Structure formats: C-alpha cells, structure tokens
Amino acid sequence: MNVMSNDPYTTADGRRIGGVLMEMKNITLRFGGVVAIKDISFDIREGEIRAIIGPNGAGKSSMLNVMSGFYTPTEGEVWFEGCPRPQMRPYQVARQGIARTFQNIALFQGMSTLDNIMTGRITRMNSNLLNQALWWGKAEAEETVHREAVEKIIDFLEIQHIRKTPVGRLPYGLQKRVELGRALAAEPRILLLDEPMAGMNVEEKEDMCRFILDVNDEFGTTIALIEHDMGVVMDLSDRVVVMDYGKKIGDGTPDEVRSNPEVIDAYLGVSHD
Ligand SMILES: Nc1ncnc2c1ncn2[C@@H]1O[C@H](COP(=O)(O)OP(=O)(O)O)[C@@H](O)[C@H]1O
Ligand SMILES: [Mg+2]
Numbered sequence: 001m002n003v004m005s006n007d008p009y010t011t012a013d014g015r016r017i018g019g020v021l022m023e024m025k026n027i028t029l030r031f032g033g034v035v036a037i038k039d040i041s042f043d044i045r046e047g048e049i050r051a052i053i054g055p056n057g058a059g060k061s062s063m064l065n066v067m068s069g070f071y072t073p074t075e076g077e078v079w080f081e082g083c084p085r086p087q088m089r090p091y092q093v094a095r096q097g098i099a100r101t102f103q104n105i106a107l108f109q110g111m112s113t114l115d116n117i118m119t120g121r122i123t124r125m126n127s128n129l130l131n132q133a134l135w136w137g138k139a140e141a142e143e144t145v146h147r148e149a150v151e152k153i154i155d156f157l158e159i160q161h162i163r164k165t166p167v168g169r170l171p172y173g174l175q176k177r178v179e180l181g182r183a184l185a186a187e188p189r190i191l192l193l194d195e196p197m198a199g200m201n202v203e204e205k206e207d208m209c210r211f212i213l214d215v216n217d218e219f220g221t222t223i224a225l226i227e228h229d230m231g232v233v234m235d236l237s238d239r240v241v242v243m244d245y246g247k248k249i250g251d252g253t254p255d256e257v258r259s260n261p262e263v264i265d266a267y268l269g270v271s272h273d
Pocket of ligand 2: 061
C-alpha cells in the first residue's frame, strides 16, 4: 500500500480512504509585505484525517482560511472534487460542504447550546424569512427536520445535559465541543478544525480526540485539522503537512514526517522527543 499514490486504500483500523477530494495548488497568500503562505501544494483525500502542523506564525490558520474561502489566495488555486473552485464567498464554500471551527471560540455566548448548534443548519435552510412569514406550514416542517438533526448531534456529542445552558457559562472544553457540534450541523463533507484541542486539559483532549475519530468513522467526514500536540497528531492523522515560515517543509504519514530531518530541525526537535 502506498498512501502517497491516489489509489483508494483501507487503513490499518479499517477505514476506507478514497481519491482526492480537495487540492491546494501552489497557494501563495500575502498580507501587504507579509508572505503568510509561499507556494504550497497538497491534497486531501476523501475520508482522510489530514493534519497541518508547524510553529506559531507558520501560516496554518491562514491556510485553513484559504480552504474555507475566508481568504482568497494571492496566487494558486483551490480544487474541490476535481474542479478549480472559482472565487467564492465563505457561505458559498459552506454550501459546497465545507465547515469549520475557529482557533478562538466563535459562539454566541448568550445563546443556548441547542440554539448555537442550530445556527450551523443555516446553510441547509431553504425557507427564507419571507417564506416563513407567508408559509408557516412549510417553515414549520423544515424547522422540525432541523431540530431533529440538531438533537442527533447533541446525543452524538453527549451534551444533552447542557442543551439549554447559555454557552458563555460552560467550561472551555465543552464550548469547544459545542463549536464542533455547530460545524457538524452543516453536515459537511470536509470539516476544518483550527486547534480543536488547544487550551484543554488532558481529559478534555481525550474526549475531543475520540469525537473527531468518531465523526470521521461514523459519518465518513473528511477532516483537516491544525494541532500543536504532536502526540495527538501522531495518533489521529493519516497524513501530515508540516509548515514553517509559510513554506511546506514536510508531507507524509506521521512516521515519515517524524523522521524528516528538516521537520525535526524546524519543529519537532524544539520541544518533542
Ligand atoms: N489578517 C492578517 N493580516 C496580516 N497578517 C496576517 C494576517 N493573518 C495572519 N497574518 C500573518 O501571517 C503569518 C501566519 O499567521 P497564521 O496563519 O495565523 O499562523 P499560524 O496559524 O501557523 O500560527 C503571521 O506572520 C501573521 O502575523
Ligand atoms: Mg493559528
């Protein structure tokens, strides 16, 4: 089995990895004089858990923002399902099936867990406000479908006990879980997670790891995640992209990048092994 070829394969733990779903082609991103991303290419395969690692300021969040359509690359193209993606607004990208969480939690602090997760359904809602005013019946039927989808996610993430609690009152780890729930509510094909475990204690990290694996396993969701904890990356991901100063310095299985001398110099050697 060669995971760097494009042939579908089955992982050691029995997950099916398909062909390329998303491809970043020669992406460069500049902010004025700052080059956040320099000519980076990599792909993400259907069903895969793909990690992006690198020191602070390496350009990881910027890359996720390009993938989510929040930033338009200065140069290069984002391909999705074998086609170049035209310049799109983030909500259009979301409708293509790409959902994300943020490095800093971006929830409605005064709203309940349930309502926050419901906002994740917006990209899937058909009835607009006018429709809702004119066609109560249709909007009501749609609302029922969305409620049911949200309740399923709440069960899946084991957060029934906090469904009515304003998110601002929840501990950090649970807020991160609610944010994951909101992203899942969009039923994405690709889930982008920016440091989903940052700032968590060991137990919260273990929970989040388990949920990420379960999402991938049960829903077949492709996942791209940024993570600092190398242990977590090694346990979770099928393949890893390593960034440093906006450049890609490694790409491969966790074992491959772990033994790449350039990666060790730039990153792993600093605080690991
Ligand atoms: N909106 C922005 N405007 C200007 N510079 C930015 C912006 N976002 C990121 N940068 C710069 O781009 C570089 C990469 O940042 P970032 O993508 O946040 O790195 P990472 O997530 O790997 O820590 C940094 O030098 C940062 O200061
Ligand atoms: Mg970042």
